[in-house]
Amino acid sequence: xxxxxxxxxxxxxxxxxxxxxxxxxxxxxxxxxxxxxxxxxxxxxxxxxxxxxxxxxxxxxxxxxxxxxxxxxxxxxxxxxxxxxxxxxxxxxxxxxxxxxxxxxxxxxxxxxxxxxxxxxxxxxxxxxxxxxxxxxxxxxxxxxxxxxxx
Numbered sequence: 340x341x342x343x344x345x346x347x348x349x350x351x352x353x354x355x356x357x358x359x360x361x362x363x364x365x366x367x368x369x370x371x372x373x374x375x376x377x378x379x380x381x382x383x384x385x386x387x388x389x390x391x392x393x394x395x396x397x398x399x400x401x402x403x404x405x406x407x408x409x410x411x412x413x414x415x416x417x418x419x420x421x422x423x424x425x426x427x428x429x430x431x432x433x434x435x436x437x438x439x440x441x442x443x444x445x446x447x448x449x450x451x452x453x454x455x456x457x458x459x460x461x462x463x464x465x466x467x468x469x470x471x472x473x474x475x476x477x478x479x480x481x482x483x484x485x486x487x488x489x490x
Contacts, residue, residue, distance in 0.1 A: 343446035344439075344476055344483035346468045350418050352488050353465060361412035368423035374434065377424060395441060402445040403452075405460055413449075415442065417466040436475050443481045 347353055364384040371377040378393040386408075387401045405413060417423065427434045446462040453459075466472055468485070476483050 341450075342482040342484040343443055343463055344481060345463060345465045345486055346473065346483060347465060347486050348468050348488040350416075350467055352486060353416060356465070356486055358412045358414070358461070360410050361414050362408045362410040363414050363416060365416045365418065366423075368417055368419035368421065368425075371423050372426040374424065374427065377438070395437065399441055399445060402441075402462070403448050408460070411458060411461060413460045413462045415462070415464045417464065420466045420469045420472045436479055439472070439475055439481065440479055443479075 345356065347356070364381075366380055366384060371380050375393065378391075378398065381387065381398060382391050382393075385402065385405070388407075391397050391401050424435045424438065442462075442464050446464070449460045449462045473483065
């Protein structure tokens with residue numbers, strides 16, 4: 340089992356599982372209540388190119404490139420995940436699942452990458468524990484790992 344999603348009890352627990360040689364992209368779900376806000380935040384934190392098109396297809400393509408990131412490990416840290424895309428819960432309740440699936444597919448794509456253009460990335464998603472997100476991952480049959488606090 341090599342889950343691509345990892346849940347930590349709090350944001351303070353992330354340093355305990357930090358891999359070496361990692362690029363950290365910190366996403367605050369509270370700042371991404373809409374799809375547009377999410378795309379803008381992801382563009383900023385991943386330093387996506389100017390041609391990024393603020394849509395799911397463009398996001399997928401750009402996250403499977405990342406040639407400008409020199410680190411081998413790419414970690415997306417999501418704080419306040421329950422607030423992510425909260426304004427879409429009523430009119431597009433599947434959008435958050437679509438985003439989680441996209442992140443999972445990107446991580447899987449990197450695991451399968453065997454090109455010579457640049458070094459493959461180890462793409463992981465670390466989230467502060469959320470029963471809502473755990474349920475969505477389970478509904479979409481996406482594996483995850485729970486990391487306990489070791490104070």
